[in-house]
Amino acid sequence: MAGEFDFIEWVRQQQAQSDLVQVPAGDDLAVLKWPADDLLLVGVDQVLDGVHFDSTVHSPRAIGRKVMNRNLSDCAAMACLPAAAVATVALPKQPLAGFANQPLDYAKELYQGLRQAADFAGCALVGGDTATWDGKLAITVTILGRSAGIYPVTRSGAKVGDNIYVTGPLGGSILGRHMDFAPRILEARALASRGWITSMIDISDGLSRDLGHICQQSRVGALIEADQIPVHEDAIELFGRDHVAPLEHALHDGEDHELLFTSPQDLAAPEGLFRIGRITQGPGILLKSNDGALTLLEPKGWEHKL
């Protein structure tokens, strides 16, 4: 298939955007010069047909954007700057919706989606591996981020008494936002550069589960207040369909990709931040309902990872 889509040339164009690249594309590995003062952050996320997207519904461009944005959101969670990425695509031999007998056109659209998201974040796609198989569509992106002046924020630094914030309303992402969200890289870097953040994560598995990750890694508990949790209008719309309370959606739905972080600071609402509670000695996460009752919040929501 080499003749029909010059992947190496395509990657070369991408690489030209990065001043990290030392050797033009064409080899098994891309050659980068990592800035001497920067830590290197690396991680990988996959998206799978039927789990993270539906190839009969979502366009290849939207799918490409999603997998790249998931990885960019991981960079946001640690307040690093996305710098370079490599991707794999496992492409079905069977025709895909809207692209009957045109798997390469489909792949090109996927790569355009990856590129759109990466370009927006100033990240260069420096390599990849595409194969066709008698299986379903699976895409991975591995992201390399630079600390670039900000020591990486982890999940393990939350302190008792810290305020807990989220960067936007939650719940109902399944209505479409899970495919189309803006990684909060600039917000994360702005907050972290001021030294305001003690721990952070992006909400991919759901608020209850991801707050659980912070509490577990920081060895603390949390108290969150039901009436302070920003509920997305999608969660309300979803309630009309499934009769699950909007707050439940906000607490447990996955793939919002807003940031969840802790800070000793009292950060004002005008900045698009929502204070939802505070860190306690624990154990566990307590939810304070509107009538003042406290209940233990069990983690629910997405379970992509082992």
Place this chain on the structure above:
Amino acid sequence: MAGEFDFIEWVRQQQAQSDLVQVPAGDDLAVLKWPADDLLLVGVDQVLDGVHFDSTVHSPRAIGRKVMNRNLSDCAAMACLPAAAVATVALPKQPLAGFANQPLDYAKELYQGLRQAADFAGCALVGGDTATWDGKLAITVTILGRSAGIYPVTRSGAKVGDNIYVTGPLGGSILGRHMDFAPRILEARALASRGWITSMIDISDGLSRDLGHICQQSRVGALIEADQIPVHEDAIELFGRDHVAPLEHALHDGEDHELLFTSPQDLAAPEGLFRIGRITQGPGILLKSNDGALTLLEPKGWEHKL
């Protein structure tokens, strides 16, 4: 599934082996301190059920080893030192051979395979992403390599008059060697450190195709001699089954993962090297048969990549 297999703890054990790791596992991204003098080489390879392995035949440990070794072989091809890796596993919900209703045991075996191969090369597995789906088994590894004193060898430096070498006999890898090979990292570093190598690639797509890659990127041609090409005994055994000449297997079979390189030096055979021809002005690759006749060698063989 978090409780049944503590992936974070497992990765933490892996990370402990690397002095590059700055922050223990538990976040979306691993944090590494890249050696200031080293270039960073990065690439990714996937293996897919039914294409690169057969999950009804091959053990998860063998599959894990294969995908890691493919990536380590990419490091060998550029004469860099494997330093760190991240992996994804897309795990079928359907029972896998020998592991009915035990997908996590299967995943653990896969990771042990990844680890065995990585350990052998001194490479740390620093992160990953595992998900279950209603699809077939797909695994990716992204590898980060260090130049560590040797400028990366590429495919583009072959010069007219260079000798062409391979590091071992070729052909018939489908009989089993494609699952179980030793990446030629030490050989590559030993040769490259002496400045002897002008271009290099690992034979994954087959000799004819991979020599084609070198010729294309170096803008040269090649003349190879049929009676100098080392034919693996597996190619002879395969001839007994498919009646395709052993030489054809040696020329076109994929996944030998021996190194193919060019050198102006006259390197002696005792070192386990086989001189198979020389670089010409081209165009194209000529094959000189035993009777002296010249024929144009068309690239055949594996076609995994776009």
